[in-house]
Amino acid sequence: MHGGALGWNGLMAAGMFYWLVPRMYGTQLHSKKAADAHFWIATIGIVLYMVSMWISGVNQGLMWQARGADGTLTYPSFVETLIAIRPMYMVRFAGGTLYLVGFCLMIWNLIKTMAGKTAVVASTEVVVADAEKADPEAGTLADVITGRPLWFSIVGFGAAVVFTFVSLVPAIILAIAVLVIGEVAYVVNKKERAAGKASWFGIIERRPMAFTVLVLLSVLVGGVAELMPTIFLKQAVPATGSAQKPYTALELQGRDLYTREGCYVCHSQMIRPMIDEYQRYGEASRAEEFIYDHPFQWGSKRTGPDLHRIGGKYPNLWHYTHLMDPRATSAGSNMPSYNWLADAKIDQELGGKKLDLMTTLGVPYTPEQIANAKADQQLQGEAIAKDLASQSVTVTADSEMVAMIAYLQRLGRDQGVRYGVEPAKTTEVVPPAPPPSPEAAPAAAPEAAPPAPTEAPAADPAAPANGGGR
Numbered sequence: 001m002h003g004g005a006l007g008w009n010g011l012m013a014a015g016m017f018y019w020l021v022p023r024m025y026g027t028q029l030h031s032k033k034a035a036d037a038h039f040w041i042a043t044i045g046i047v048l049y050m051v052s053m054w055i056s057g058v059n060q061g062l063m064w065q066a067r068g069a070d071g072t073l074t075y076p077s078f079v080e081t082l083i084a085i086r087p088m089y090m091v092r093f094a095g096g097t098l099y100l101v102g103f104c105l106m107i108w109n110l111i112k113t114m115a116g117k118t119a120v121v122a123s124t125e126v127v128v129a130d131a132e133k134a135d136p137e138a139g140t141l142a143d144v145i146t147g148r149p150l151w152f153s154i155v156g157f158g159a160a161v162v163f164t165f166v167s168l169v170p171a172i173i174l175a176i177a178v179l180v181i182g183e184v185a186y187v188v189n190k191k192e193r194a195a196g197k198a199s200w201f202g203i204i205e206r207r208p209m210a211f212t213v214l215v216l217l218s219v220l221v222g223g224v225a226e227l228m229p230t231i232f233l234k235q236a237v238p239a240t241g242s243a244q245k246p247y248t249a250l251e252l253q254g255r256d257l258y259t260r261e262g263c264y265v266c267h268s269q270m271i272r273p274m275i276d277e278y279q280r281y282g283e284a285s286r287a288e289e290f291i292y293d294h295p296f297q298w299g300s301k302r303t304g305p306d307l308h309r310i311g312g313k314y315p316n317l318w319h320y321t322h323l324m325d326p327r328a329t330s331a332g333s334n335m336p337s338y339n340w341l342a343d344a345k346i347d348q349e350l351g352g353k354k355l356d357l358m359t360t361l362g363v364p365y366t367p368e369q370i371a372n373a374k375a376d377q378q379l380q381g382e383a384i385a386k387d388l389a390s391q392s393v394t395v396t397a398d399s400e401m402v403a404m405i406a407y408l409q410r411l412g413r414d415q416g417v418r419y420g421v422e423p424a425k426t427t428e429v430v431p432p433a434p435p436p437s438p439e440a441a442p443a444a445a446p447e448a449a450p451p452a453p454t455e456a457p458a459a460d461p462a463a464p465a466n467g468g469g470r
């Protein structure tokens, strides 16, 4: 992705500038050498940038997954995996800097090109290559369907798919077969082109309609795989009697701060059903736990640890200290400080409005809850503020800090997942009692929960969830 953004989009834009500016000023580019240098500086920068990310990604992923002979995580501390990839962060920084230097060089070059000149009205002849001469007649649609390209592709693709399912020996044979098919296809194509026939890609490229349909089909494969679960989950997950309790007004305010501050850029809220994830973060996330999340905060990147089950893992004071200065609780952390949350205030008047808005999205708040939102926020906030005050920290009940802590302490706790220190008791908005549903009842949850309950983090003394590892 970074290669695409920097190398393709970025350098293509640079190419356009190099082409356009001299023509607009009726002159030559000030320095062709500098433009060449830009290309190479940027390319080296991109390579450093990408390779360092690959190395750190694979490295950190393996560290996350590493488990010792006794089955416990080898690197329970997230920060440890972060410190391990720090040198790669520096390389990435160097790569990014080079890329930027290249663009500065371009700006200098263009300014020099424009210096002392005035823009001119110019026209440029753009030569269109004679497509017909370049590639002979493509044949009919029937040629596309019955032609060799399609059949080579299908056989090759089929072999590649079967390859992933079979055992070692047939897999090796298939792998060789795929290579042979590819080689034969290459040779045949070359011979046909030498004989003056249309190139295989030319055949399909010249037929926009067939090309569009085939591209659409291949794109849909991925799209369908992504869409299907959402469609079927609507039936599988009960909309009422949900595993998720609606957020209180204060938690909702905290959630909005979480979005405003971009916490999701570094933190996911989605624990995968894999043993190392489970040991590190707690019970795997389930779709029904996000039913009232509008919009969801799954995130797509873990610069920091997953937060889906952060609720109850630490006392309020830990969160306060951590948000004020992450290095105070987690030496080596690269999370920024959010100390302004302590002074900034939430608008309590908005609490009710936020609940009301959520009802339009299907969250079952009652009119009373909406009417009482302001008082509820104050009550819940006071409980957290009081807990902090008992440990010599002064924040007001309506501070953003308190709202953020309320939200964090709430995360992932709907399933009765409990570990770590209990947060201070808070008053909670009681949602309307859902109709009893055997599947969704909390008592039934442990059976439904993958993996086996005996490995629940709460029962696993080695899991960092219990406060170890840091």
Ligand code: HEC
Residues within 6 Å of the ligand: 078, 079, 082, 258, 261, 262, 263, 264, 265, 266, 267, 303, 304, 305, 306, 307, 310, 313, 326, 327, 329, 330, 333, 334, 335, 336, 338, 404, 408
């Ligand atoms: C630049 C990336 C980044 C951003 C942005 C960020 N964090 Fe973090 N966060 C981290 C890293 C790295 C860690 C692990 C080290 C630590 O504990 O500080 C972490 C740890 C945490 C933890 C402790 C998790 C655990 O299981 O121990 C919490 C809670 C947290 N962050 C909340 C937040 C909140 C709330 C925000 C937004 C206000 C936020 N983070 C923004 C990177 C980030």
